[in-house]
Amino acid sequence: MSIVGTSTHASPQSKTKRLTQIVTKNLYVQVLIAMALGIVLGHFYPDIASAMKPFGDGFVKLIKMTIGLIIFFTVVSGIAGMQSFGKLGRIGGTALLYFEIVSTFALLIGIVTANIIRPGSSFNVSPEQLDASQIKQYVTAAHDGGLADFFMNMIPKTLLGAFTGDSILQVVFVSIIMGLTLGKMGDKGKPIRDLVDACSHWIFGVINMIMKFAPIGAFGAMAFTVGKFGLGSLQSLLVLIFTFYLTSAIFVFGVLGVICYRHGFSIFYVLKHFRSELFLVLATSSSDAALPALMRKLEELGCKPGTVGLVMPAGYVFNSDGTNIYITMAVLFIAQAMHVDITIWHQMVILGVATLTTKGSAGVPGAGFVSLVATIALVPEIPLVGVTMLLGIDRIISEGRALVNVIGNVVATLVISRRENEMSTQELKLALTGQTAERQA
Structure with missing residues (x-):
């Protein structure tokens, strides 16, 4: 008996169709391809690549214009739906304690690694060789306001003013007040809660549309970075770059990996599940670019909107x-x-000073560099002009900074959600590996 059409080898047409589907339906594949094209263009045609910067900047601006509304609707809806406002205080307190402990570990790892590898020991630089005018704008930003100003700036001038500025903290502050008030209204507030929930779905629909332009943004940002700076001009500082990325890997897989393991899930599954957002952060050098998509995915994993929004x-x-x-x-x-x-x-x-200077810089252009200037300014033994040595590699380093920042906050949200029993260990494992979706399909 003959069997017709049972060949185990797929036809060239079916392979092409499958490849096309992978490219067209997977954002992370599109972003990877765009990054590769950006690197090629930056290497062979640096002048043209440097002109691609508006594509990356434009995409980040598109995302930033929606962040305020996303946080507002998510936080208001989540807090208004909480059965106990005591849970709100518990989540907030747990989050701040977690942030302080893990951030201190990150600071310590940076100190330990720098002492072991000593990336600057091969240099012999004197302050007179450096041009202090290059860091004037960062010095100004680093000295703008103190601790009291930081807390006062949490309060916007007007309710709408929170959405027109760059401060995420102002949006969170307003959202918490609105959510608490709406929750206390009971049945009278139901029409408003329904409207907020509907608006939440609407704004994420807007994000879905904007994210279609992510590959263009990734291409423009990566082409600009490679075209503008290249690798040849960075050879003298490659030791520091390598040391930073090595330390970041140790922190992610060591510290964050252990935290994930202790709470019943794997850091590898987290990185795989959020890979498209992480590639986007790496390409654009901006953690803001991925925030809306990260919040949506965290809710899909089982984290409550109030927890994610806070x-x-x-x-x-x-x-x-x-x-x-x-x-x-x-x-x-x-x-x-x-x-x-x-x-x-x-x-x-330095550790104590950095604990303070690294807080509250979100939304400030060159936030990491501003924090560095603010830290050295409070340590008089080190000449502030020495910061100019790092201007050339800040863009390369900032990509890694943003990446680790995002991974750390994703892990924090998952950990706190697990501690609040918002999902079981098994449910989280299934969701991270995609098995839940497969079973429902």
Whole structure:
């Protein structure tokens, strides 16, 4: 008996069709291809590639214009739906405690790695060789306001003013007040809650449309980075770049990996599940670019909207793990390069200062660099002008900073959601591996 049409080999047409479907339906594949094209263009045609910057900047601006509304609708809906306002205080307190502990670990890892590898020891730089005018704008930003101003700036001038500025914290502050008030209204507030829920679905629909332009943004940002800076001009600082990315990997797979394991899930599954958003962050060097999609995916995993709406935006302000690693490492790099003797006591002072200067810089252009300047400005033993050595590689480093910042905040949200029993360990594992979706299909 003959069997017709049972060949085990797929035809060239079916392979092409399958490949086309993979490219057209998977955002992370599109972003990867766009990044590769950007790197090629930047390497072979740097002048043309440098002109691609508006594509990356434009996409980030599209995302930023929706972040305020996304946080507002998510937080208001989540808090208004909470059965106990005590849970709100518990989640907020747990998040802040978690942020402080993990951020301190990040700062310590930066110090330890810089002491072991000593990336700046091969340099011999004196302050007279450097041009202080290059960092004038960062010095100004670093000295704008103190701790009291930071808390006062949480309060916007008007309710609408929170949505027209760059402060995520102002939006969260207004959203919490609105959510608490709406929750206390009971049945009278039901029409407003229904409207907020509908608006939440609407704004995520807008995000879905904007995300279709992510590959264009990734291409423009990556082409500009490679075309503008290249790799040849960075050879003298490659040790610091390598040390930073090595330390970041140790932090993600060591510290965050252990935290994930202790709460019943794997850091590898987290990275795989959020891969498209992480590639987007890497390409655009902006954690803001992925925030809306990250919040939506976290809710799909089982995290409650109130938890996501509180922890993720607050994490962008208080939990910058990648920035923390870079700050302490960069300070010691500058000290080593300028042959400044830094004792253990000095390093503890740097740790304490960095704990404060790395908070609240979200929304500030060049936030990581501003935090670095603010830290060194409070450590008089190290010449502030030494920061100019790092201007050329800040763009390369900022991609890693943003990436680690995002991973840290995703893990924080999942951990706090697990501690609140918003989903079981098994449910989270199934969701992260996509098995839930497969069973429902």
